[in-house]
Amino acid sequence: MIKSLNDKNKDFFEQVYDVTRLIPYGRVTSYGAIASYLGSKKSSRMVGWAMNAAHRIPDVPAHRVVNRNGLLTGKMHFESPDQMQRLLEMENIEVKGDVVVNFKILFWDPSKELI
DNA sequence: CCATTGACTTAAG
């Protein structure tokens, strides 16, 4: 152990990354759903913050995480504002007016679909 | 150390 990163540093964030990686292709979920699955539904803000920090992690499909209305609230934080929508459309997810069409059908709830 | 902000959500008016 040379650098010894803080062991506790990977509590909430790491779990968020894990769940996010498990989102199936062509499906989406919400910050609240992830937060709820991890225990605190009201910590959805932290999920958003985790996504912000997830930029350094290539395996985390942050574009599959939207808010509870299917709105692409985090699109501003991508390389370009239209990148998020583009990535979604690339997975056959239709986006209209920054909102995921059929969001409620494409919605992937970790606490229900993930065991 | 205190204040503000934010990729959120829910409730109330």
Add this chain to the structure above:
DNA sequence: CCTTAAGCCAATG
């Protein structure tokens, strides 16, 4: 439909 307010908690100034 729009505005406040509250709850949550890390990061930033």
